[in-house]
Amino acid sequence: MTEEHKHCHIKEGKLALPYQYFAGRVGSKFIVSLRDKKKILGVKCEKCGKVFIPPRKTCERCFENISENWVELSNEGEVTNFTVVRTDDKHHPRKAPYVLAMIKLGGADTPITHILEGVEPDSVKIGMKVKAVFADKAVNTMLQIDRFEPVK
Amino acid sequence: MKKHKKNRNVAIIGIGQTHHSSHREDVNQPEMIHEAVELALKDAGIGIEDVDALVHGNMELFEMVHQPDLWHVIGTGGYGKACYRVTTGGTTGATIVGVGDNIVASGLHDIVMIIGFEKQQEGHTTGGITNMADPLWARNLQTGALTGATAAKTIKEFGEDRAKRAAMRLRVTLDKHAALNPHAHRSFGLDYDQIDDLMANSPQLVGELRLIHMCSQSDGAVAIILACEEKAKKISKKPVWIRDHVTVHREETFNMFGINENQEVTHHNAARKLFGRNGITNPREYFDVFEMYDPSSWWGLDWLREFLQLEGDEHLKMVENDEVSINGSFPLNPSGGVISTNPIGATAALRVAEAALQVRGDAGAHQIPREVKHALASGFGGTFWTVLFMLEKDLDWQEAE
Secondary structure (H helix, E strand, O other): OOHHHOOOOOOOOOOOOOOOOOOHHHHHHHHHHHHHHOOEEEEEOOOOOOEEOOOOOEOOOOOOEOOOOEEEEOOEEEEEEEEEEOOOOOOOOOOOOEEEEEEEEOOOOOOEEEEEOOOOHHHOOOOOEEEEEEOOOOOOOHHHEEEEEEOO | OOOOOOOOOEEEEEEEEOOOEOOOOOOOHHHHHHHHHHHHHHHHOOOHHHOOEEEEEOOHHHHOOOOHHHHOHHHHOOOOOEEEEEOEOEOHHHHHHHHHHHHHHOOOOOEEEEEEEEEHHHOOHHHHHHOOOOOOOOHHHOOOOOOOHHHHHHHHHHOHHHHHHHHHHHHHHHHHHHHHOOOOOOOOOOOHHHHHHHHHHOOEEEOOEEHHHEOOOOEEEEEEEEEEHHHHHHHOOOOEEEEEEEEEEOOHHHOOOOOOOOOOOHHHHHHHHHHHHOOOOOHHHHOOEEEOOOOEHHHHHHHHHHHHOOOOOHHHHHHHOOOOOOOOOOOEOOOOOOOOOOOHHHHHHHHHHHHHHHHHOOOHHHOOOOOOOEEEEEEEEOOOEEEEEEEEOOOHHHOOO
16 A cells, blocks of 8 residues: 555445336246247347347337237257356356357347356357257246257 | 527427336336337337437436446437437436437537436336435435425425415326326326315325325336427428527535525526526516426425526415416416426426427317417426426527627
């Protein structure tokens, strides 16, 4: 500590940030389908043809209401990009090291980010075929898909 | 007529608002915002491709989402456009209209959409407000948005019965206005014969600030489309001109040094500046309607005096004589005001939107029953921010000097 920082008081603090998130009708249908049927749903914009996951009410490019255009996606897809998390933090869903991958499911135009397990971090490759493994109990978020694993 | 210098004229050409409620479980944030955006585009008769820039505003800590504008792009139509994010507390809604006014007037953009929203049921408003105070000096002492100070001050000045009666009469008047507004969050069907009962029995929050006096916590969004004169005249049959706006604020509310009671209130200062530079000597006469940001009936009552530069008990008389009712000589908040509907980031923008609807004659059941040529709209925020707008039906003040 330098002379000029002596006697400088610091107040330690902690904020509580309570919140709810209203998933809405579209988001709720997606989560319920994951939980109760183990089916991954997307929505298709009839104008530009894109299939979005997670689903959304509006195509942000075409500004069309696409909330009723549900399509069932494959539980399998391929890795389009990934990173290896090498630090531990209490907010992280797994102990380091673990892989976070961007996965484009069959039938979708947009990739989702999820945990990839069952493969050594150094062996993950872009283009790798992976499949969803669903959680055993109700989670009611995207972690209703517990993880992805390589297709054997 | 005297006028304030503006690089080019700016008009409101589109207005859209959601129904305001404390139950919007059916939509997430971008979906709720999209409802207002769609309505505003439809009202203006243009598509999202015609909009050059967006100005987005709310209070981040109220929903506990950092940079919500980023995930709202799905609903706002901001993809590929210039997007600004602004937050100034309760004033946010007015500040985003002010920013829109400035960037169109400057020549930077021709058509700008401003979007104000709040989804208060998702977060913790008092938690958010409390975190505004300095952690070393004041955070542990801060109690959120409730204060009984204005009630105490008004009672001291005008006597207990008269002050309490005037505040409650204003409350009932605005509840009657809210009943005419299909977008309003709350209207209870109150009537003047309930004043004594409410004065005695509405639960006390702080001192004589009672539950019935205080605004709601609402979910809702509003979108307003602004255009430069050239585009506005092409696109809109009923452009509403933003003649001028002013922002005044002071920051001492949440520090340790307190408020200097002898200092001019920001509302008074803002109105004095705005009226002065536009040659308005009798605002009560000049303006046909006033949409005021009234967080409580006590504030609404007291602020009438500040905004209208009134002396003595004139503001009380205006309420006692029903001048402020929708059929009166100076209608205040025909929409029902903040007291009925308060999706905070949208609230102050709703004042401008509702004032503009009055100028257009498109307010529906809560349209005041005579022509509106000149409208006043105010915003208010926690640190005594005031934003004050003058809206005009005609460009006739242009032939000034």
